[in-house]
Amino acid sequence: MISIEHLTKYYGEHLAVDDISFDITEGHVYGFLGPNGAGKSTTMNIITGCLSATEGKVLIDGHDIFEEPNAAKRRIGYLPEHPPLYMNESPAEYLRFVGEAKGLRGAELSAQIDEVLERTGITHVRNRRIATLSKGYKQRVGIAQALLGNPGVIILDEPTVGLDPIQIIEIRDLITELGKTHTVIFSSHILSEVQAICDQIIMIAHGKLVAFGKPEELQKQLLSPNEITLTTDADEAAIREILKDVEHIADIRVERTDDGLSIAHIKSDHEKLYELSGAVFGAFAASTGIIYEMTLKKGNLEDVFIELTENAGLEAPQEQASSDNALQEEASQEQASDTADATTESEVEEA
């Protein structure tokens, strides 16, 4: 459906996108994940024909975006990072303009406008000035605009940024809904969001493609070892003695606490973590050691994300830029956990 070959973009001397190639097939929701400044927006702008590429090719259903821009653009609906809205118009007027520009006329145009208003849930504000709408509704008008002309692919650039938790959930639901009828590509620096709605993940960092695949596959493929943390009264030597017959243990690290207990970090590369925790529990039960607390820590996509993006940064050290990105990464991680928390909270409220 969309095929991207060796895409490279320089801004002057700065390399923003570095030789990215991937194929997008029909009927999936793709998450385009990467820290801020990784080149997500640049890539999306090139795919949609808003920006030229320094090198490389973008084919939309076999139409080159640079050679046959109109044919290619008709197959894409695009919502840029800042929704491109004329603030003094109503959604109905705005959509009429976009629809006409996309070549729709007469009854079909009216029918499509009604349909996209309905799908994005903004029919009741269709005659209000866009400037007076809330941010979430402005975002919906932007999505409605992308849906006009019934393109096969919908590309959304950070559609949930700056929205409140409830609006975020609504937009996510909308994206899931759209995914049933369209191929959707949407970018985000928030991992939990991508994990929640996408069935394919494209991960980029520092302009490079670092991973591409299903979330579970990525998790499996690049997982850091699983870990069991347990608190016990046995000392290090005793712990090693107790666990010496348990299989699949890669490494044990023990630290002492102030109240005379030990915390053991047991690392394993075994897939079935419960088997291991059962064996550990059995070994302790057979000995004199008491387990006060036991926690299982599974490697998750977040670890993959951090690992991959940091590795990509190490391969191409960019003095100033990398430290900036590290800060932004931290910020985005914080935001990610914030939103995740907020989501669960509001979900609880809703329930």
Place this chain on the structure above:
Amino acid sequence: MIAVLKHELRTYFHSLTAYVFGAFLLVFVGVGAMLYNLQAAVSNFEYVLSFSSLIFVVIVPILTMRVLAEERKQKTDQLLYSLPISTAKVILGKYLALLVVYFVPLCVIAAYPLIFSRYGDVYLLTSYGSLLAYFVMGASLIAVGLFISSLTENQGFAAGIGIAAILFNYFSVSLAEYVSATAFGSAAAICIFAVILGWIIHYLTRNDTIAYSVSLVLLAATVIAYFVNRTGFEGLLPDIMKKLSLFDRLNTFVNGIFDMTAITYFLSVIVFFLFLSVQSLEKRRYN
């Protein structure tokens, strides 16, 4: 293109822009008609047009300042880039909408000579010939304003530069009297122009080779021409300034001559600046 045209027209007529532009033009032409045709009892309506052309210095930049600058500021240019319409059609649609806004008050003005002709002898041919030239000249100024708006995202800046450029054009004939008419002065001015042109090309294309070669070729050509044929340079600069003036060419029509070269000149200016506007918009795609 039709979609852009309709959209722009709706924007103009829903906001004050079209009305302010029309009102200013009508007031100024009205004042002129009162002074010349009513008070001084002159039957030549073309004098009014000549007098009122000064108002273009203010109203054209006000009309054109937001047309592309605002799109860029509100990031709606992203939408235009992602829609399946070419940049040339976007520019053409916007330009035609501006022409419509300009055409409406002119329709009202077109009735004046007919009204006056009921009370005396009016030279209708010269009146309407001049009115046509007036329309085409205004259209070329609007093309200039459109291009200036494409260069910046700041409306105020676009208006300021627009006023300066049109004012300079308005007074270029008077200024031509004061600039050096010697061969050396003209040659020096052309050299400076060559350097500025090189700089503009550098700014627009970010290509050093083209910019330097254009500049150097022009400089070399000027210097060689200066030493080969010194007399050819005498009075050249004032001549060029007079020729470039859009306003001066209107006066030919006012004097009763329908000058096809002037019409061609106006149309060339329109095409040239629309072309530059398209390039300016395309360039942002390549930043």
